[in-house]
Amino acid sequence: AQRVTQPEKLLSVFKGAPVELKCNYSYSGSPELFWYVQYSRQRLQLLLRHISRESIKGFTADLNKGETSFHLKKPFAQEEDSAMYYCAPHNQAGTALIFGKGTTLSVSS
């Protein structure tokens, strides 16, 4: 079965601290990988995609094919980063996203 694991349900950090939200996927190959975010009272939206190799709002995501991981990182968390984060690789058919259960990031001052 194709599974996505986000081991932390809740991650609480202080403003300015580094953040790493973990994501592991269970299947081999090279799926397209995405992180989606949902801020309070807003819609689910794309944060970043692996192929773009971009940094969005200071976040980057590192793919480790050997460990089948796609962790999301930010060196200095801000209060406005508080949100629910979902790791979402493509399924093996490449037709749809498989969402993890999500990690709530809480950044306090």
Added chain:
Amino acid sequence: EAEVAQSPRYKITEKSQAVAFWCDPISGHATLYWYRQILGQGPELLVQFQDESVVDDSQLPKDRFSAERLKGVDSTLKIQPAELGDSAMYLCASSFPAGGQETQYFGPGTRLLVL
């Protein structure tokens, strides 16, 4: 800025009743998705359309759920009869084909409570 529209936003129904949800994707988006999100879980794909054709409905409980996108634009998801376990958020998303790099744009969702 164009957005995905969904209605109703909230729906309370009794078990064994029929319910229907409507989604209007962003204009020009050929791909439309329906997801179910149970509390504490991530969204789970129910059905995916490419224009008016179903691409993937492998996770759709077809004994009670149906979905259509007759003209390849807006879409309706129906549950008949509703069961207590159907209580969840139902999300619609749409995307423009981009070779596997599509950004999915989500609607606000319909929160269903089955009593």
